[in-house]
Amino acid sequence: MEQTAPSAPQRVVKARRTVAQNIWRTLKKAPYSAWFGMIVIALYIFVALFAPWIAPYGEAEIVSQVPFDVWSWTHWLGTDQLGRDMFTRLLYGARNTLGIALATTLLAFAIGGGLGIIASIFRGWIDQLLSRAVDTLMAIPQLIFALILLSIFGSSVQNLIIIIAVLDSTRVFRLARSVAMNVVVMDYVEAAKLRGEKLGWILFKEVLPNIMPTMIAEFGLRFCFVFLTISALSFLGLGIQPPTADWGSMVRENATLITYNDITPLIPAGAIALLTVAVNFVVDWFLHKTSGLRDEK
Amino acid sequence: MHPLLRTVLQRLGLGLITLFVVSLIIFSAIEFLPGDFARAILGQSATPETVEAFQKEIGLDKPPHERYLNWIGGVLQGDFGSSFSSRVGFRRSVMEIIAPRLLNTLFLAGITALVAIPLALGLGLLAALYRNSIFDRAVNAVTLTTISFPEFFVAYILMLFLAVKFPIFHSLSNVSADMPFFEKLQRTALPVLTLTLVIVAHMMRMTRAAIISLLASPYIEMARLKGVSPGQIILRHALPNAWAPIANVIAFNLAYLVVGAVVVEVVFVYPGIGQAMVDAVRSRDIPVVQACALIFAVTYILLNLLADVISIATNPRLLHPR
């Protein structure tokens, strides 16, 4: 015990590496597909945040007497069935669709993730009760369940967010529970219990950091799924209601143009597809990254 | 009792309970309707008397359990009650609205399944066998992209190219019951193609993953080291252990197929049950919504049940207990 190095008592133990340094080290090694994904996502976020300042016209402003006007310098993507500027609505669409999808996913994770971890730590009847309830909810296809609930409560943004979030939280619950279960049985969690640690420490210091990578990746995938579900509902006319600009309903409202060989309605649909592809790329890289953490030196 | 039989019976019992609970959930939809619902259905001009008559007609004056028994009893005999679009003296039964459409959807789903399942299993198997080859990478990239696309995006792209720019198929799939089979088939081509693309992407990826995880097991390596031929490895050593994952993949995707049909039917104006449900949701015709939801849910539950039973029945540990 006394064989310490000469300067031991006064020595200052060197400080940790900062989080920012770590993130930068990781980012430098990201592949092109991930960079592409991140840039696309950044672009979408920028548009979503600053739509009112970038858009040439108002969200629901009728700017042309001609419905379905063709592409021109004044209306880059033409106008829609009511004579509103398509480009403007595309920008506002990013704001509405992304915002709602994000809020829904966050809510789904708060509900599903929280309950999932609680079920895995307490086990017993709490776990049984929650798991059986989730099994039953998942026995009905999600879109169908959403349709039933929308037919009862009607389509409003709040209803939409709550309904999709609750339904989606079942999947988050299952994943969080099973991942947390794998962590909870680890010796280091037992070691913490033997040390006498309280629930809070075990939850936040032992379990959570280990399920975070999986949950973050899942967040990306769930976001895509929620985003696609909301777009599908809007496309069916049951999601975000007019006059709010939204990509799903934009496709629906202008769909007839397709039969006249006009690709305008494909642009909002493509905007949806591009974002989901981008998120998938980033998630793919992230999964690869976190699963290979062990080899990193 | 043989443990295999016991496990299967347990699973079937669980399936029945799930069906019961799901039917309760779907039934209770009507309980949660807001108070002014009748007025919303009947229009602002409805008198208090008509509202009351309407409520009586849909049975709101009776206790819930009695109504549930009536409803589920009717359903078991093929009677889903009357649509809210019925008027006094002019009853429209739900069955009469959805029956022809159900047949259409089954036709669409059936054709798609016939095309998609063999295609997806074949592609998945090939991708697994030649993993990390150019073929595998290409299929992987294409399917990852397809999965990221909303169904209506795929649908409209196909419509643009295969019906508008090159008018090979009809852009609208308005089939009717008395249409000859081949014309029906031709008109259904685009929805079938859309659904196939989406399903194959999912199913192929899942098949590939299932086979790869199987091929990594030590007994497959052992078979290679015993000099078993590649074909025999797949047929004798991998396949007997692969039924469970494959059954699950197929069931999952068939269930998805029935649901995915909703969007595709709307795009191509295909007179199926999905479109009927969307219309009913919009007009808040609850009995029709309930009937459609019940049909979808039952299909979904039964398919999953079947997959589970197949997994159980092909598990050697249960087939040959100690």
Place this chain on the structure above:
Amino acid sequence: MKSERTKGEVLLEIRDLKIEGQSDDVWHEIVKGVGLTLRRGEVLGLIGESGAGKSTIGLAAMGFARPGCRITGGSIVFDGMDLRKASEEERRALRGSRIAYVAQSAAASFNPAHRIIDQTVETAVGHDVRPRNEAEADAKDLYTRLKLPNPATIGNRYPHQVSGGQLQRAMTAMAMSCRPDLIIFDEPTTALDVTTQVDVLAAMRDIVEQFNTAAIYITHDLAVVAQMAHRIMVLRHGKLVEEAPTREMLTQPKEAYTKTLWAVRSLAMPERTAKDVVLRIHDVDATYGGVIKVLENVTVQVPRGRTVAVVGESGSGKSTLARVITGLLPPKKGEVYFNGKPLPRALKDRDKETLRRVQMIYQSADTALNPRQRVRDVIGRPLEFYLGLKGQERDRKVVELLEQIELSEDLIDRFPGELSGGQKQRICIARALAADPELIICDEVTSALDQIVQEGILKLLLKLQKETNVSYLFITHDIATVRAIADEIVVMYQGRVVQQGLKTEVLSPPHPAYTELLLSSVPQMDPDWLTHLLEKRAAAKAKVKA
């Protein structure tokens, strides 16, 4: 007899073999130019620690590389045919029929979907060596030779229906079914209990001798390879260290590395006695789920500053004992006394001070260390939690502990994933030590480690005991470890204590029956050990019959 085999016709000749393995999309050389010669009927032992490349070489002898590996150089000539130049079809024709393979885990290597006999005859029938009915009759004959119970019917069972030791013998029968010229045994007894291992080793040695089959026997266990091989090659980091006939290798190893491998076995500490008792377990019964009895009337004492080793095979209840002491599994009956006072039965009823005094070290440091916590926090937490140390004070103490466990201060911000196996186990020791405990429960702490690393850990534990007078309850199945570290020994079998006492008492005869079986089953470095043991057991059996 054995030495003749090193002179016959050459069967397998490997020259300058180079194999690369892929990790993180980069290829690394894992076998760096190894050569070997094997004659007909000769058994060659390949030994080395993890990462030595011995399994990879064994597979390469069949012209096979695992996914993620590739053979990049050298030649592999089997009976005149260069396997590297041969077509895949030609190699496939050899596998199973002329070169067979016996894997480490029989349970995983048998296809769960087919009967054992179908898998045994598959190669013979598939390679058209003999028709199915003959192959089946032959398989039953092999089962008899390998001393499997009910040889006529055991083949009708499915792999999950028979025990691990039986399955390992069935796999040997499967390998033998085509009467191959060469069998590769890849750690075939590593997963078995020591008493089961003896029978399997004897059966395998017998059958290889009966058919004059050449074999490559791969293992990390010197004593085992001494029983099986005529000649031994020692490998390290994908290179050959040295090669010699078995007896010569055991008595006069030349290279320093080989000597260190041999030396581990000789570590033995004289026992010490003590009066002051830290922990006393009195007449404890424990059950899982209130039904399955896993401990029965267990009484054990641990003296202060001493090491008590609990030995037993899987299912003996030795790990359950640890769970009872820590309060994870409250006993059904009996008491656990710590410093003379009864410990609260359940973990939740124990106060911080009680918890501090008993610490635990686990078998696998991989699962015992949170992969998301740096060394600084792993060791720092008990300091903070029990002793209230914070900031620089805490960090300084962490560095002090790192010095105590002989690790560099530079490791302080590493994650467990960035440490070697031995370093990780040392961190676990430091974490236990940080609480300044009176008793540390060590649950198989060295069994997942290579022998040289094991020795380091054992020496460290002894040194720490001297410095801090801590007591160890050392749970293990490895008798060599017991010899090295224990003062007292407790032998457990099926939830009961068979014998306990000072090390010399327990290790010297006369023994109770189970202790005798257990101790005699531990392979010795003597190449004649197995032969003598079998003779002795046969004689004893004959005596009982008479």
